[in-house]
Amino acid sequence: MGEFELIRRFFATAPCAQGGEGVALGIGDDCALLELPPGEQLAVSTDTLVAGSHFPLQHDPFLLGQRALAVSTSDLAAMGATPIGFTLALTLPDADETWLRRFADGLQRMAAQCRMTLLGGDTTRGPLTLGMTVFGRVPKGLALTRAGARPGDLLCVGGSLGDGAGALPLVLGERPADGEAAEYLLARYWQPQPQLALGQALRGRATAALDISDGLLADCGHIAQASGVALCIERARLPLSAALHERLPADEALRCALSGGDDYRLAFTLPASERAALQTEFPEMAVIGRVEAGEGVHLYDEQGRELALAARGYQHFG
Amino acid sequence: MGEFELIRRFFATAPCAQGGEGVALGIGDDCALLELPPGEQLAVSTDTLVAGSHFPLQHDPFLLGQRALAVSTSDLAAMGATPIGFTLALTLPDADETWLRRFADGLQRMAAQCRMTLLGGDTTRGPLTLGMTVFGRVPKGLALTRAGARPGDLLCVGGSLGDGAGALPLVLGERPADGEAAEYLLARYWQPQPQLALGQALRGRATAALDISDGLLADCGHIAQASGVALCIERARLPLSAALHERLPADEALRCALSGGDDYRLAFTLPASERAALQTEFPEMAVIGRVEAGEGVHLYDEQGRELALAARGYQHFG
The missing domain is CATH 3.30.1330.10 (PurM-like, N-terminal domain)
Structure with missing residues (x-):
């Protein structure tokens, strides 16, 4: 042939x-x-x-x-x-x-x-x-870039985080892939759904957006840098799937959500006034933090204490 | 980094x-x-x-x-x-x-x-x-496709053929690369010039066009098939550079011109009425044959006898 x-x-x-x-x-x-x-x-x-x-x-x-x-x-x-x-x-x-x-x-x-x-x-x-x-x-003029986030905006994601990274040991055959939780995670890895409807709904509403491919922290860093703002993430608000919780210890699940790069969920910043209508239309969407004046990405625990960030997103030639 | x-x-x-x-x-x-x-x-x-x-x-x-x-x-x-x-x-x-x-x-x-x-x-x-x-x-409507060649059109190329293929043994270090002829051939391989001005000049004039990347015979086959015509090439009209003649025996130079795939010259079909003006503007252009009713690519010698075609263009997975 x-x-x-x-x-x-x-x-x-x-x-x-x-x-x-x-x-x-x-x-x-x-x-x-x-x-x-x-x-x-x-x-x-x-x-x-x-x-x-x-x-x-x-x-x-x-x-x-x-x-x-x-x-x-x-x-x-x-x-x-x-x-x-x-x-x-x-x-x-x-x-x-x-x-x-x-x-x-x-x-x-x-x-x-x-x-x-x-x-x-x-x-x-x-x-x-x-x-x-x-x-x-x-x-023209309605494309969502990384550059428009403003202090006061909410920081949101389009759905559960960390599933793709959590699936990796199953994908690689390093852990057994039986049961419903494993099936869910494998589907999230192999059949990620591009959030096209959400992206189109964000036109004229979101101030900045990207898809999470390098990991939440690294990709939020891209928005922070392009927009000249600080992004503040509350750990307790990160949406983790039941399957990820079931298959992984809490700290490992959190690491997947923060640094895993295979979810292809959208992350975006949104004026608070836009939230209610959008949340009704896209119930999986979650507010995970806020935009503030400053720079970089910051993670806070349940008591409002800032946590040190060691694990950054994935880079080739890292 | x-x-x-x-x-x-x-x-x-x-x-x-x-x-x-x-x-x-x-x-x-x-x-x-x-x-x-x-x-x-x-x-x-x-x-x-x-x-x-x-x-x-x-x-x-x-x-x-x-x-x-x-x-x-x-x-x-x-x-x-x-x-x-x-x-x-x-x-x-x-x-x-x-x-x-x-x-x-x-x-x-x-x-x-x-x-x-x-x-x-x-x-x-x-x-x-x-x-x-x-x-x-x-x-809109002026892009050159492979599908419009008509019987009676001239078959043309944008310049010398076979230089890229002729350069390959020099590129690979299989033959010494000294002298002016070698320098010319190496430049043709490493710095092919996309024939942008020629392509733009052919808008509304040429009836079909492509760039020769798989070799003259194979690429003329693409025009013949897409247009539903036969392309007839006269061997004596193939433009071979002095450098190719100098470096290669005649039969090998001809093989490069017919089946070599690294020239990135345009091949195109042209109503005869368009020829003179275009030739003045692009002196390197050469008429190498004609379009006839029928199918496939045909090669003729100096006496008008059809030659058998063994060597086709390059294909991966061939």
């Missing part, structure tokens, strides 16, 4: 490659062509997933396909963008047809869920690496 | 990352934001370059940075697009500062030449792999 045949069989003929709104020319030429409605901007983000670093060498390719697209699309959610499509740069050690079929099916599943068109890409031989570039559209 | 520091030092602070026309928000947030003038479409293409496959493990990182962006930008030229910017997905075995400085400088050189903004990307640890996604704009 040559490169062109591989692209045709597994990708160009997939339902998600047959075009969609905003796609003037899809897969198969030197470039894809996108169109934007008047008054909208194009949001673009690129992510790389390397086997053995971002996902285990032993994996279900269907789940990998789902997860790869979800992780990248989460960046569109963080900007408040509506997804259009994506390109895939797939580097493979060999053309294993069983792997390709399941991977393409997983990709298709998430693409259909997020209404995204596969626009093109590149297939090359080498160590297993996935490069995803995602495209969305957002009304 | 952590990941964020690496991005800041070598990429986010580079002149090419400081924004440009069409860039509403550049590097540093979850997404970059692009704007399009009314009536224009966005052209997008993704390429992956794997060390040891697309470029030698032993290389000058400055030249690699130049070449990686040039190769990807060539896809914009093939659509007749005006470049806007690019994202970079950089996978590195380690954070070697000397390598990074030279690579970033090479990238900067080509970005400045093509007027492109570095919009964002991702830096991860792993086997050396470069993922480039390039963005350009093109007036």
Whole structure:
């Protein structure tokens, strides 16, 4: 099976490659062509997933396909963008047809869920690496950046924290993965749901937003730095799932919530007046602290005492 | 040096990352934001370059940075697009500062030449792999696709063929790289010039176009298939550089021109009435054959006899 045949069989003929709104020319030429409605901007983000670093060498390719697209699309959610499509740069050690079929099916599943068109890409031989570039559209002036948080705003997250990091020992087979709690955690790792509806609802309401990919503390640090403010987190308010509590000792669960990087929940700052309506619409959302004048990220215990922060988020080349 | 520091030092602070026309928000947030003038479409293409496959493990990182962006930008030229910017997905075995400085400088050189903004990307640890996604704009309805060639059109290329493939033994150190001819060939391999001006001049004139990345025969096959026509190439008309003639026996030079994939020249089909004006503007352009009714790619010798085609273009997983 040559490169062109591989692209045709597994990708160009997939339902998600047959075009969609905003796609003037899809897969198969030197470039894809996108169109934007008047008054909208194009949001673009690129992510790389390397086997053995971002996902285990032993994996279900269907789940990998789902997860790869979800992780990248989460960046569109963080900007408040509506997804259009994506390109895939797939580097493979060999053309294993069983792997390709399941991977393409997983990709298709998430693409259909997020209404995204596969626009093109590149297939090359080498160590297993996935490069995803995602495209969305957002009304001009309404994109959510990291730079607008103001003292007095509430600091919020889109749902439970630490599940992805808590799932890692199960994903790697280091702990037994039986029972409902394990099932929940594994689903949170392999099928993170990009918070697209929440991101779009935050347009014109949130003052800053991002998706938590490096860990809550590190990512809050990005908002603090870009906005020139301090973010104050109350430990007691961190939303931890029942499953995480069940599977991990309290201190380990807390470490996952603060420094784990695989949740792809949104973190955002919000004027207090916006809270009630949003909370009704998104009951999983939680207020975890507040924005203050100053700099950096601060963590407080139940008595209001500041805690020392040792564990920062994940960095490559750290 | 952590990941964020690496991005800041070598990429986010580079002149090419400081924004440009069409860039509403550049590097540093979850997404970059692009704007399009009314009536224009966005052209997008993704390429992956794997060390040891697309470029030698032993290389000058400055030249690699130049070449990686040039190769990807060539896809914009093939659509007749005006470049806007690019994202970079950089996978590195380690954070070697000397390598990074030279690579970033090479990238900067080509970005400045093509007027492109570095919009964002991702830096991860792993086997050396470069993922480039390039963005350009093109007036609606004027993008050059592969699908419009008509019987009677001329088949043209943007300049000499086979130089990149002819340079490969020099690039790999298999043959001595001394003398002017070697210098010319090495420059053609490491600093291919995306034919942006030619591509833009072909808008509304050429009926089909692409850039030659898989080899002339394979890429003409793509036009023939997409357009539903036959492409007929006259061997005597293939433009071979003096350097290629000097360094290689005639049959080997011809093989490079027909099947080599590293030239990044445009191939296009053109109504005969457009030829004269275009030839004046782009003297390097050459007519190498014609479009006929039928299918496939055909090669003819000096006596008009059809030659058997054994050597096809390069494919991964071939």
